[in-house]
Structures are given as C-alpha cells and as structure tokens.
Amino acid sequence: MNLNSKDMACVGVCFGTPEAPCLTTVPIRDATFSVTSICREPKADEARADEANDVRLPASESYFLMLYLEDAEHADIRADDSCTKVRHFARGTICLVDLADGAAIRLNSRLRSLAFVLPKALFSETAELSPEIGRRRLICRRGEPDSVLRNLGTALLAFFAGTGTAPASLRPVAVAICAHLLHRYGEPIEESVGKAQGALMREEPGTTLRPIATQIGRAKSHLANHALSLEDIAHACDFDDLGHFERVFVGETGVTPSVWRRRGLH
Known part of the structure; x- marks a missing residue:
C-alpha cells in the first residue's frame, strides 16, 4: 500500500480507524494537504x-506529522521489528518524520491526535511563495512542543464538525502549517549532494540513512539545554538509543556527549 494524494483517507486505516474523519484540500497548485x-x-x-x-x-514521498491532542505513549518499531523504549509524548507536542522508508510505532496508550500526510511536492510549492526560503527538507522531530502548531491544530478541529469536502477556508490554514514547518524545521538542500553527502551518511540496524553531520549538529545545540537528558537528546536527534548516540558522537567529536556538555564546548 502506498499513500498518495488521491487516497489520503487510508492513513486512518493504518491506525486501525478506517472511519476516522479526514479533510483534504489542494491549498496551492497540485499537491494535496491531508489531515485526519x-x-x-x-x-x-x-x-x-x-x-x-x-x-x-x-x-x-511525503512527511508525516502528528500533533498530540492529549498525552500518549508509544515506541518506535525498528526495521527488524524490535521496539525502542516506550516514550511519553505530552499534549501539544509533535512527531515529524520522513516517510521515504515508511514508519511504524507500537501504541501503549490511548491516542488522540491530528495526523497529517504532507507530500514533499507541497513544500516545494510553499517555498515558491517565499523565494527567500529556497529549497528545503524537513528535519525529523519527536516529542517537541510547538505552540504554533498547537494553535493551528485547535483551528483545524473546527473543520471536523462536518465531513466531506474541506471548506475553502481550510486552504490558508494548510499553507500556514506548511510555511511554519519550513521555517522552523527546514534545512537547505544542497545542490551538490552526490559524493560529498554520501561521505556523511551511515546505515545501522534499525535506522534509515541520515546525514551524521546534521544529527550531531542538532545534538550539540540540544546539549546546551541542561533540562534535557542525554536520552531525550538521543530520541530528538533520531538515534536508536543512548548507546548509539554516544558511539556516533564520540566518532565525530572525540569526546562523549556528557563531556561535551560538562566542558561547555560549541
């Protein structure tokens, strides 16, 4: 089964809730915005x-975004069908992932959320509205609070009072969501991604290919926030677990994350 703009309602089937209400609209030109x-x-x-x-x-060829409307707990399912540790996701936080290789979770609690399937073509169209943004890819996020999306999600809930074709007033909300995601979670796509990017990629069991430099750069910025545990940072930066995070970090910097944090390095 493949998700596509003509059958976005199937995301409800993936969650075991085929009756879940789904709204779709074409906010800009061709690509479809979908929220369930x-x-x-x-x-x-x-x-x-x-x-x-x-x-x-x-x-x-889409991103998947989940906005948690109430606290939830679930674990990621790795490629070998093993699971990561169960993680708590607070109300108002998000989970943003690239569906290039699909995604899977195991629920450990009730789940009440808004689930978005956002084609990558939609972000290309959104970027055309603001040429200064340029071409960008979205960086994955898990469990990160986002007050803007929380407010926009509240506005979206009003559209679920009825079903069927989404009203025209949904379109500006859809554009606002995509623009916010590009500004907050987007990173420039380099034009020359061939050999240079290949040298920065790695594949380990239970992961998809991701640029190490990007992961470690994000981890360094998080280490300055002492309210976050090392395990929280490992999850936020898409490492399988703390051990995996520490191994990659040491390989790139020569010191452990805890030493980096203690020394206040940059």
Missing part, C-alpha cells in the same frame, strides 16, 4: 495485544 482526526483506544484483550497495537505507515 485520530482517536484510538489500545487493544489489550487480544491474544497478540502488542501486534494489535502496531501502526505501520507505508513508504511515500
């Missing part, structure tokens, strides 16, 4: 309750 209201209770009375609570999103 998800409300799912965990299944605990089945023989294989763990697998019954799995959510698997197929590969797509």
Whole structure:
C-alpha cells in the first residue's frame, strides 16, 4: 500500500480507524494537504495485544506529522521489528518524520491526535511563495512542543464538525502549517549532494540513512539545554538509543556527549 494524494483517507486505516474523519484540500497548485482526526483506544484483550497495537505507515514521498491532542505513549518499531523504549509524548507536542522508508510505532496508550500526510511536492510549492526560503527538507522531530502548531491544530478541529469536502477556508490554514514547518524545521538542500553527502551518511540496524553531520549538529545545540537528558537528546536527534548516540558522537567529536556538555564546548 502506498499513500498518495488521491487516497489520503487510508492513513486512518493504518491506525486501525478506517472511519476516522479526514479533510483534504489542494491549498496551492497540485499537491494535496491531508489531515485526519485520530482517536484510538489500545487493544489489550487480544491474544497478540502488542501486534494489535502496531501502526505501520507505508513508504511515500511525503512527511508525516502528528500533533498530540492529549498525552500518549508509544515506541518506535525498528526495521527488524524490535521496539525502542516506550516514550511519553505530552499534549501539544509533535512527531515529524520522513516517510521515504515508511514508519511504524507500537501504541501503549490511548491516542488522540491530528495526523497529517504532507507530500514533499507541497513544500516545494510553499517555498515558491517565499523565494527567500529556497529549497528545503524537513528535519525529523519527536516529542517537541510547538505552540504554533498547537494553535493551528485547535483551528483545524473546527473543520471536523462536518465531513466531506474541506471548506475553502481550510486552504490558508494548510499553507500556514506548511510555511511554519519550513521555517522552523527546514534545512537547505544542497545542490551538490552526490559524493560529498554520501561521505556523511551511515546505515545501522534499525535506522534509515541520515546525514551524521546534521544529527550531531542538532545534538550539540540540544546539549546546551541542561533540562534535557542525554536520552531525550538521543530520541530528538533520531538515534536508536543512548548507546548509539554516544558511539556516533564520540566518532565525530572525540569526546562523549556528557563531556561535551560538562566542558561547555560549541
């Protein structure tokens, strides 16, 4: 199964809620904006309750964004079907991932959220509205509070009072969401990504290819915030676990994350 702009409502099927209301619109030119209201209770009375609570999103040339409307807990499912530690996601936080290789989670609590499937072409169209932005890719985020998206999500909830074709007034909200994502989570796409980028990529069990330099650069900025634990930083920067984060960090900087933080390095 592939997600595409003609059948965005299938994201509800992925969550085991095929009846979930879904709104779609074409806010700019061709690419479709889709948001689904998800409300799912965990299944605990089945023989294989763990697998019954799995959510698997197929590969797509899109980003997936989830805005948590209430606290939730879930774990990521790795490529080998093992799971990361269960993580708590507070109300008002987001999860933003690239669906190039799909994504999967295992729910450990009730999930009430807004789930967005946002084609990458939609961000290209959005960037054309502001030429100074340039071509950008979105950086993955997990469990990060975002007051702007929380407010825009509140506005979107009003559209779910009815079903069917989204009203024209949804379009400016959709553009505002995409523009915000580009400004806050976008990073420039270098024109020459061939060999230079290949040298910065790595693949380890349970991960997709990601630029190490970008991960470590994000980690360094997070280390300055002493309110975040090293494990929180590992999750925020898309490492499988703390051990994986420490190994890659030492390989790139020559010191452990804790030493980097203690010395106040930059």
